[in-house]
């Protein structure tokens with residue numbers, strides 16, 4: 001069995017790292033979010049992969065392979081390999097999971113990933129924009145900082161950027177670091193075709209020694225800490241919603257200062273379907289933003305809004321055509337990031353501070369109600385249904 005696994009791993013490595021592009025090895029640019037990687041940056045990154053000092057492991061090589069194919073050929077356009085063709089099927093799955101991600105975005109994600117791999121295999125250089133930042137524990141979150149913008153990118157496209165327990169911790173740490181760094185603006189966005197599919201429902205399958213009750217207690221504590229970071233975040237916080245958003249990724253939008261969405265995005269809070277109840281302070285912010293009956297349709301009945309509807313209700317600031325979304329949004333954010341940072345901080349304080357106490361109280365109440373909900377049969381059955389593939393939203 002070990003021999004088979006070893007052979008599998010070796011074939012994997014040679015298949016994934018051998019790339020068809022041969023360009024001279026050049027220094028890699030550390031790219032930030034405010035500009036899209038050029039073809040030259042991409043070619044450099046392709047060369048750089050071959051020079052990595054450490055083997056990045058099969059999962060990362062699979063990501064590199066999928067992004068490379070998407071960046072050079074576009075969305076997966078070849079037939080799915082047969083069940084027994086394990087390696088090619090796994091590679092095909094990874095490519096196919098990137099959905100309609102544009103070639104430009106794939107190129108950028110590829111360059112970002114190589115940049116992180118290079119940075120972690122070398123000693124930090126003074127030019128690296130986020131050199132002194134503690135990097136997230138898992139590569140499901142990518143944090144970059146450039147041109148006055150710190151970007152926190154959910155990077156689990158094959159799982160629609162569902163939030164693992166580790167990702168909640170990493171986002172908390174990233175927000176804490178961003179609140180103290182040099183940047184003027186902080187952005188949350190996603191990789192791939194989804195913004196975020198909400199809480200990873202498998203988080204609830206790892207029962208601790210204390211059983212269900214202990215799991216619900218620690219989940220409620222983590223949820224409360226997570227949402228508190230958004231309530232207290234001191235700088236302009238912008239969501240760049242690059243695709244559909246579900247669950248907690250929607251509810252916390254009420255705590256952002258600006259929300260830009262592609263016209264492919266949708267906004268879905270299916271809490272009743274899941275036997276759960278609202279969080280992220282949405283029980284307070286949504287009625288305030290859109291009025292109580294529109295909020296009830298979303299939070300009680302799980303009505304899914306299109307990007308245009310969410311914009312009309314005031315949850316989204318502006319909607320952009322998907323084809324020009326990244327270019328237009330980042331150009332705008334780059335311009336905003338040049339505004340005096342202290343003025344923006346102080347203006348945010350004036351706008352938000354009088355609400356903070358209320359928001360903390362709402363967060364505490366929502367977390368404690370959910371702690372009970374997570375132990376209910378309604379919730380357990382809904383999660384079991386999703387995991388056994390009987391239910392999808």
Ligand SMILES: CCCCCCCCCCC/C=C/C(=O)SCCNC(=O)CCNC(=O)[C@H](O)C(C)(C)COP(=O)(O)OP(=O)(O)OC[C@H]1O[C@@H](n2cnc3c(N)ncnc32)[C@H](O)[C@@H]1OP(=O)(O)O
Nearest residue numbers: 158159160162197198199200201203219223247248392393
């Ligand atoms: C003890 C400590 C625990 C700590 C936890 C902290 C708790 C804080 C919790 C706060 C409360 C949050 C509430 C919510 O966010 S509720 C919303 C939860 N989300 C969902 O219910 C979405 C479920 N997903 C879907 O319905 C579909 O996947 C979706 C419509 C999003 C996309 O469908 P599509 O057909 O396009 O794609 P796939 O279903 O094939 O998805 C691709 C793979 O991704 C996996 N996936 C997607 N979403 C999730 C998810 N939320 N959780 C787990 N896995 C997810 C999906 O299973 C596919 O995986 P495979 O390729 O392996 O099959």
